[in-house]
Amino acid sequence: MKTTYRSAVHDAIADAMRADETVVLLGEDVGRYGGTYAASKGLLAEFGPERIRDTPLSELGFVGIGIGASLNGLRPIVEVMTVNFSMLALDQIVNTAAALRHMSGGQFSVPVVVRMATGAGRQLAAQHSHSLENWYAHIPGITVLAPATVADAYGMLRTALTHPDPVVIFEHVALYNLGDDLESLEATDIRTAAVRRSGGDVTVITYGGCLPKALEAAEELARGGIDCEVIDLRVLRPLDDATMLESVRKTHRVVVVDEGWRTGSLAGEISARIVEQGFYELDAPIARVCTAEVPIPYAKHLEQAALPQVDGIVAAVRGLFGESPR
Amino acid sequence: MIDFVMPTLGADMDEGTLDEWRVKPGDAVTRGQIVAVVETTKAAVEIECWHDGVVQELLVPVGQTVAVGTPLATLLEPGESPGAPSARPEPAAAPAPAETSPAPARPAPSAPVGHRLWVSPVARRTAVTLGVDLKGLTGTGPQGAITLRDVEHAAATAHHEKPAPPPTPPRPATAAPKSAAEKARERGAAMRASIAAAMSRSKREIPHYYLANEIILDPALAWLTEQNAGRPITERLLPAVLQLKAVALAARKFPEFNGFWRDDGFQPAAGQHVGVAISLRGGGLVAPAIHDVSEKPLAELMADLTDLVARARAGSLRSSEMSDPTITVTNLGEKGVDAVFGVIYPEQVAIVGFGRPAQRVVVVDGGIRVATTVQSSLAADHRASDGARGALFLAEIDRLLQRPQEL
Numbered sequence: 001m002k003t004t005y006r007s008a009v010h011d012a013i014a015d016a017m018r019a020d021e022t023v024v025l026l027g028e029d030v031g032r033y034g035g036t037y038a039a040s041k042g043l044l045a046e047f048g049p050e051r052i053r054d055t056p057l058s059e060l061g062f063v064g065i066g067i068g069a070s071l072n073g074l075r076p077i078v079e080v081m082t083v084n085f086s087m088l089a090l091d092q093i094v095n096t097a098a099a100l101r102h103m104s105g106g107q108f109s110v111p112v113v114v115r116m117a118t119g120a121g122r123q124l125a126a127q128h129s130h131s132l133e134n135w136y137a138h139i140p141g142i143t144v145l146a147p148a149t150v151a152d153a154y155g156m157l158r159t160a161l162t163h164p165d166p167v168v169i170f171e172h173v174a175l176y177n178l179g180d181d182l183e184s185l186e187a188t189d190i191r192t193a194a195v196r197r198s199g200g201d202v203t204v205i206t207y208g209g210c211l212p213k214a215l216e217a218a219e220e221l222a223r224g225g226i227d228c229e230v231i232d233l234r235v236l237r238p239l240d241d242a243t244m245l246e247s248v249r250k251t252h253r254v255v256v257v258d259e260g261w262r263t264g265s266l267a268g269e270i271s272a273r274i275v276e277q278g279f280y281e282l283d284a285p286i287a288r289v290c291t292a293e294v295p296i297p298y299a300k301h302l303e304q305a306a307l308p309q310v311d312g313i314v315a316a317v318r319g320l321f322g323e324s325p326r
Numbered sequence: 327m328i329d330f331v332m333p334t335l336g337a338d339m340d341e342g343t344l345d346e347w348r349v350k351p352g353d354a355v356t357r358g359q360i361v362a363v364v365e366t367t368k369a370a371v372e373i374e375c376w377h378d379g380v381v382q383e384l385l386v387p388v389g390q391t392v393a394v395g396t397p398l399a400t401l402l403e404p405g406e407s408p409g410a411p412s413a414r415p416e417p418a419a420a421p422a423p424a425e426t427s428p429a430p431a432r433p434a435p436s437a438p439v440g441h442r443l444w445v446s447p448v449a450r451r452t453a454v455t456l457g458v459d460l461k462g463l464t465g466t467g468p469q470g471a472i473t474l475r476d477v478e479h480a481a482a483t484a485h486h487e488k489p490a491p492p493p494t495p496p497r498p499a500t501a502a503p504k505s506a507a508e509k510a511r512e513r514g515a516a517m518r519a520s521i522a523a524a525m526s527r528s529k530r531e532i533p534h535y536y537l538a539n540e541i542i543l544d545p546a547l548a549w550l551t552e553q554n555a556g557r558p559i560t561e562r563l564l565p566a567v568l569q570l571k572a573v574a575l576a577a578r579k580f581p582e583f584n585g586f587w588r589d590d591g592f593q594p595a596a597g598q599h600v601g602v603a604i605s606l607r608g609g610g611l612v613a614p615a616i617h618d619v620s621e622k623p624l625a626e627l628m629a630d631l632t633d634l635v636a637r638a639r640a641g642s643l644r645s646s647e648m649s650d651p652t653i654t655v656t657n658l659g660e661k662g663v664d665a666v667f668g669v670i671y672p673e674q675v676a677i678v679g680f681g682r683p684a685q686r687v688v689v690v691d692g693g694i695r696v697a698t699t700v701q702s703s704l705a706a707d708h709r710a711s712d713g714a715r716g717a718l719f720l721a722e723i724d725r726l727l728q729r730p731q732e733l
Contacts, residue, residue, distance in 0.1 A: 252448050252474055283446040283474045284467060322467035 001183065005147075006176040008154035008185060009039040009115075013077060015185075016161045017047055020075060023161060026053040026062055027079030036081050037117060037176050063089035063114060067097050067166075070112040075161055080116040082124075083132045083170065089114075090135075097166040098141030112167075113160045118146075119172040119209045119259055120307055126295035129303075131259040133170050133208070134266045137237040142166045144237040145190055148211040150180035152234060155188025163190065170236075172209030172259075193240035195247065199229035202317050203247040205270055206257035207233035210308055214257050217313035226317060236266060244270065245278050252283035253320045257308050262290035284320040289313050328377050328401040332386075334394045335366050335648035339520075342366050343391040344398065347464050353381045355401065360644065362398065367516035369612060369638070373645040379403050387466045389479065444471035456481040517610040528669050532587070533708040536667050537716050541724045542690075543683050543698045549730040565683060565700075566657055567628045571733045572726040573678050574598040574619035577653050580719040582711040583676040583704075584652045592675065592710040597621075601651025601671065602631065604638045612638050613654050613671060614647035624733060659683055665701035675707035678723070 003011075017023045025040055025047075031054040034041035044052040055062035059080055066078035080086045086093070093114065100108045120129035136144045145160060145167060147153045153171065160167040167190070196211065197218050206214040211232050218228035229247050233239065248254055254274055258267035267288040274286060292306040332342050346363040355361055360372040361381075379401035386398045445453070445460055449472050453460050458480045460472060467473035528534075546568050554562040577584035577598045585594040598620040601613040616622075616630045637643055653674060658666045659682040668677035681701040688697045702723060706716045726733060 252446075280447045280451045283448045284471070320468060322465065322470065322473065 001185075002179065002181050003150060003185070004176070004180075005150050005153045005171075005178040006038060008150045009157060009171065009176075010041065010043075011185060012154040012157035013040060014043060014046070016075075016077075016158060017043070017051060020161070021051075022073060023075045023077065024051045024053065024069065025077045025079065026055050026066060028055055028057055028062075028081055030054060030079050035079065037171070037173070039079070039115075039171075039176075059085050059088035060092060063092040064096070066112045066114070067092055067100075067110055070110050070166075071100070071108055076112050077157075077161070078112060078114045080114060082128045082173075083116050083118040084127050084130055086114070086116050086132075093136070093142065093166070093168065094139050098139050101165060102141060109164050110166050111161075111164050113157070113163075113169065114166070115157070115169045115171060117173050118170040119174060120291075120296045120303055121174040121209070123298060123300055123303060124173070125298040129173075129296035131208075131291065133236050134260050134264070134269075136168050137239075137266055137269075139237070142168055142237065143190060143235070144168050144170070146170045146172070146208040146234065146236050148172070148175065148208050148232050148234070149196075150178060151182055151185065152188055154185040156190050156234070158187040159190045162187075170208060174209045175212075178212070190235055191238075191240065193234055193243040194232045195229060195243065196232045197228060197230040199227035199251070201227040201229075201251055202253040202255060202320060203229045203231060203244070203251045204255045204257060204313065204317065205231045205233065205244060207236060207266075208259065210257045210259055213308060213310050214313055217310045217317065220310065220314055221317055224318075226321065228317065233270075239270065239273065241273055241277060244274060245281075248274055248278045249281050252281055254282070255287045255289060255313065255316045255320065257289045257313055259291050259308060261293050262288055263293060265290055287316040287320060289316050327382070327406065328379055328403060329397040330361070330375060330377075330399040330401055332364070332392050332394050332396045332398055333373060333645050333649060335364070335371050335645055339366055339394060341391055341393050342371075344386050344388055345370055346388060347384055347462070349381050349384075349399075350462065350464065351381050351383055351470075355379060355381060364645070366648075367513075367520040369641045369643055369648075371643050371645050371648050375401070377401055377403070379406075384464055387464055388483075444469060446471055446473050449474045449477045453477045458484070514609055517606075521611060524672060525669050528672050532670050532672065532675075534670060534705050535708050535713055535716065536703065536705050537713065537720050538665060538667075538701060538703045539720045539724055540686075540688070540699050541702050541727055542688065543700050543727065546727050546730045547683075547698055561625065561628065563624055563628050564631075566680075567624055567631060568727060568730055568733055569657065569678075569680055569723075570600050570602070570616065570619055570627060570631070570655055571622075571624060572723045573653065573655050574600050575726055575733070576719055576722040577676075578620045579722055580711075580715060582715060583706060583719050585675060585710075586652070586673040587675050587707055587710055588673050595652035597652070599650045599652045601654035601674070602634060603654060603656040603668075604635055606639060612643065612648075613651060613656075614638055614643050615651040617646070617650065653678070655680070659700065665703055667703050668705045670705055670707055675710040676719075677705045678720075679703040679705070 013025060029036055030040045031044040031052045063078055066076040069076045097110045097112055100110050119131050145156050147156045197215060204214045214230050218230050221228050229251055231247055256267040256270050258265050260266055267290055271286045289308045289312050294306055297303050297306055343365040345365045349355055349361045355375050356378050357376055359375050361375045362373045364371050364373050382400045382402050384399045386392055452474055458477050463472050463476050463480055465472040466476055550563055581594045584598055585592060597618050599615040599617050600619045601615050603613045605611050614634055654671055654677045656666055656668045657680040659680055663681050665681040666679035668679045670677050683698055683700040685696050686699045688695055702720060704716050704720045
């Protein structure tokens with residue numbers, strides 16, 4: 001079955017709504033317009049305005065509505081247009097959704113799923129292009145997902161809708177047109193990282209929109225005799241340390257590729273965990289490939305220059321080798 | 327800045343494999359100091375440095391095969407301050423090493439002076455497990471750091487050295503470590519090929535002429551007996567030492583037999599560095615030099631000869647010994663042959679042979695006598711000398727051996 005990341009998200013919402021009448025979708029332009037990224041196209045016709053709700057341009061308001069609905073027995077999916085706009089809803093997500101189970105001594109559960117687009121590459125300029133996943137990954141009480149494949153775009157959303165606590169899902173804007181040929185779409189776990197390419201010389205750890213770039217870099221490096229293992233984090237909180245460290249024990253070298261800015265980044269957190277738990281396995285310093293520390297530029301060439309690219313990943317990997325890859 | 331290059335250790339050598347570094351960046355070196363060991367097709371040869379200075383950067387890692395003339399290291403001249411390590415092209419790879427793994431292009435490793443030894447965490451941990459001493463290892467990792475591979479390589483080398491001197495560390499990227507026996511066989515084959523190349527070249531290029539002369543040895547042997555009576559067994563002189571000295575002195579008097587035929591001309595050598603043909607136990611042959619033979623007393627020559635034979639057979643010759651002979655002496659007397667006519671080692675121009683000393687009937691002053699004689703021979707390059715001069719050269723050796731007290 002040939003499908004795309006966009007269709008997989010759409011189908012996950014539709015299938016979940018068919019399977020469970022408590023699942024509802026709300027957000028800006030999700031109904032009549034079919035979603036900014038067309039992830040909810042046609043759903044208003046099938047499920048009606050009771051379950052597919054267009055909201056005003058007020059992230060603080062409609063994310064709060066989603067949290068309230070979840071506290072009262074629904075399974076809301078809240079779509080936020082981009083992570084930049086979700087800043088307006090940080091209070092709802094951080095102070096309310098993430099904290100209520102703990103503040104209520106376990107009495108209240110907040111099973112809300114907040115989906116949002118993230119990342120750059122589509123010339124949407126600085127206010128629509130940032131990668132702030134790391135801010136959410138900092139917060140205890142929520143699960144943070146970054147599906148990077150078509151299978152995960154479907155599978156992780158389905159599983160998130162069965163999770164008892166808040167889940168934030170980041171869909172990278174560059175992935176919506178990603179295609180794949182799959183036998184079927186199924187729920188996938190929301191706990192583990194995945195090894196997307198096996199290799200013995202160096203571990204490239206990445207997630208989301210950088211995964212295709214990392215895999216392309218790995219192919220180029222393989223032609224030069226360097227065998228990369230590529231890990232897709234999938235889950236940004238809680239991080240799957242075991243998968244990363246198992247790989248480090250094999251390759252002894254690590255490059256982290258992260259579309260966030262280097263300063264205070266997930267890449268930094270991952271580096272620290274590997275050093276804490278795997279220092280004596282390292283044969284070279286950990287290298288990071290991150291976005292240039294500027295607001296994402298609008299001009300196409302500047303935007304591309306600011307982001308992690310295949311060339312930069314290849315160079316970072318090669319920099320970990322002195323004389324010979326083995 | 328001085329480039330320390332892969333030396334040529336014989337006319338037939340066009341590449342060498344770096345077996346071992348005996349120095350590291352920051353070490354002061356003096357002229358004549360042994361700084362590395364290089365594996366040639368003939369032996370593992372200790373390489374001397376010909377400058378005083380301080381090692382700045384090691385450019386070629388252990389195990390790499392490079393062409394003659396490739397810079398192996400850079401030295402700072404005395405008083406020179408270290409600049410930034412220069413960006414350099416990769417060392418010129420010697421042709422046909424089938425075992426090189428494809429490696430991406432990258433700058434040569436630099437090992438800046440002045441920080442503690444950089445060792446990766448896993449390399450340091452593994453060094454403890456494998457009992458590898460990190461001092462003296464050359465790092466091949468980023469910024470010249472010692473990596474896991476360097477430690478594993480050093481451990482494998484140490485493991486292979488114990489049972490089988492001479493040391494020949496396995497090269498990196500070979501599929502499996504080779505056994506000592508395999509390596510000995512390989513070296514034997516390589517040496518055969520190298521002798522074949524040199525001797526073919528000699529017979530192809532050098533117009534040899536041959537002369538022979540029977541030398542009465544009685545005065546020399548009588549003198550030796552007298553001399554050796556007062557010496558401990560280990561310091562006794564052998565007739566071979568007299569022959570070496572006589573050849574050197576004759577070569578000083580007849581310089582056209584002492585030097586090299588290069589670039590269509592004869593280049594006489596400044597000193598008489600006599601190559602001594604030494605057969606190796608596993609087969610094959612080397613002819614390293616004893617330096618300045620004409621200047622040295624016999625006792626010193628005897629010690630030099632003993633040392634040279636022992637080291638040749640142990641495979642630990644020095645670079646200058648391999649590359650410096652200006653004339654060669656071959657002595658097959660102890661193998662029982664009456665005479666030997668040698669093949670000149672290019673680019674030298676002469677080789678003197680000695681057969682077996684034996685009692686033979688000779689005519690002296692019109693009377694028949696039994697005397698101990700030895701057949702001397704000269705094979706010389708007709709481009710550099712003519713038979714008449716060769717006859718005088720051989721006669722001079724005879725004359726000198728009749729006056730051993732003057733040697």
